[in-house]
Amino acid sequence: MPEARWWSVCEDGCSVRCGLCWHNCTITPGQKGLCGVREHSPYAGLRSSHLGRFVSIALDPVEKKPLRRWRPGTQILSLGGVGCNMRCPFCQNHEISMPERPLTEKPVSPGELVAMSKEFGAHAVAYTYNEPTLQAEYIFAASPQLRDEGIATVMVTNGMFSREVCSEAASGVDAMNIDIKAFDEETYRRLGGSLDVVTRNVERLISAGVHIELTCLIVPGVSDSADGFVRLVDWMAGLSPDVPLHISRYFPSYRYKAPPTDISLMRRFFNAAVEKLNYVYLGNV
Numbered sequence: 001m002p003e004a005r006w007w008s009v010c011e012d013g014c015s016v017r018c019g020l021c022w023h024n025c026t027i028t029p030g031q032k033g034l035c036g037v038r039e040h041s042p043y044a045g046l047r048s049s050h051l052g053r054f055v056s057i058a059l060d061p062v063e064k065k066p067l068r069r070w071r072p073g074t075q076i077l078s079l080g081g082v083g084c085n086m087r088c089p090f091c092q093n094h095e096i097s098m099p100e101r102p103l104t105e106k107p108v109s110p111g112e113l114v115a116m117s118k119e120f121g122a123h124a125v126a127y128t129y130n131e132p133t134l135q136a137e138y139i140f141a142a143s144p145q146l147r148d149e150g151i152a153t154v155m156v157t158n159g160m161f162s163r164e165v166c167s168e169a170a171s172g173v174d175a176m177n178i179d180i181k182a183f184d185e186e187t188y189r190r191l192g193g194s195l196d197v198v199t200r201n202v203e204r205l206i207s208a209g210v211h212i213e214l215t216c217l218i219v220p221g222v223s224d225s226a227d228g229f230v231r232l233v234d235w236m237a238g239l240s241p242d243v244p245l246h247i248s249r250y251f252p253s254y255r256y257k258a259p260p261t262d263i264s265l266m267r268r269f270f271n272a273a274v275e276k277l278n279y280v281y282l283g284n285v
């Protein structure tokens with residue numbers, strides 16, 4: 001099983017700093033980072049006992065990820081672990097994304113994952129449901145072994161990984177669906193993320209030739225501003241009008257109790273997006 005990477009010992013010689021994602025957590029011995037997954041084990045450095053452990057495994061059509069412009073009609077093996085590096089109060093997968101959940105699953109080695117994918121007849125493996133950045137070491141270790149068998153790698157992610165991790169993803173991951181939570185920095189900070197980090201990672205990955213589709217969950221009071229949505233569409237059109245956009249309907253979940261997104265708003269956003277983008281899809285409607 002791969003070991004935790006992208007960390008260093010701090011200047012105090014005692015704490016460690018994690019460089020996997022934007023948070024760059026400084027972690028004292030015995031403590032965990034903000035994700036609740038990566039832990040400073042005294043005398044051993046940064047550890048993640050979650051690598052290769054999945055609480056959810058399912059075979060899905062690739063369109064369900066959602067990926068609509070990449071290998072249509074194929075089957076994808078979806079794997080979800082535990083934990084997240086953001087704190088969205090409306091999380092639609094909070095049962096597994098929030099790290100308090102006890103860890104009982106046995107780890108699946110990359111070799112076992114290859115065998116499982118072949119057994120299921122999967123054309124690709126998707127790391128999804130929780131934030132897959134927390135499995136980055138595992139993903140990059142498994143990807144070449146999967147490719148040797150003609151099986152691709154997909155991440156369904158918030159895109160908040162560090163620049164170093166993004167560089168490895170550019171060569172080790174074939175396709176991604178990346179969430180855009182809202183198109184303003186202030187909202188992102190409230191949710192525990194950074195729009196600037198996500199947009200720059202999207203730009204790097206597209207330049208590197210990774211197939212990218214974007215999803216915007218339209219949450220009342222978070223991402224339902226027409227101005228913000230127009231800014232998102234304009235930015236995407238500037239990258240390429242061929243980047244697919246999934247506009248997804250929110251339903252009350254976790255700590256967020258606002259009613260489901262108004263269908264007429266979803267249609268207005270769809271109509272605005274198709275004026276500038278070639279591939280726009282409504283989800284959860």
Ligand code: SF4
Nearest residue numbers: 018021024025033035
């Ligand atoms: S992955 Fe991100 S949130 Fe978790 S410890 Fe590392 S820097 Fe912190």
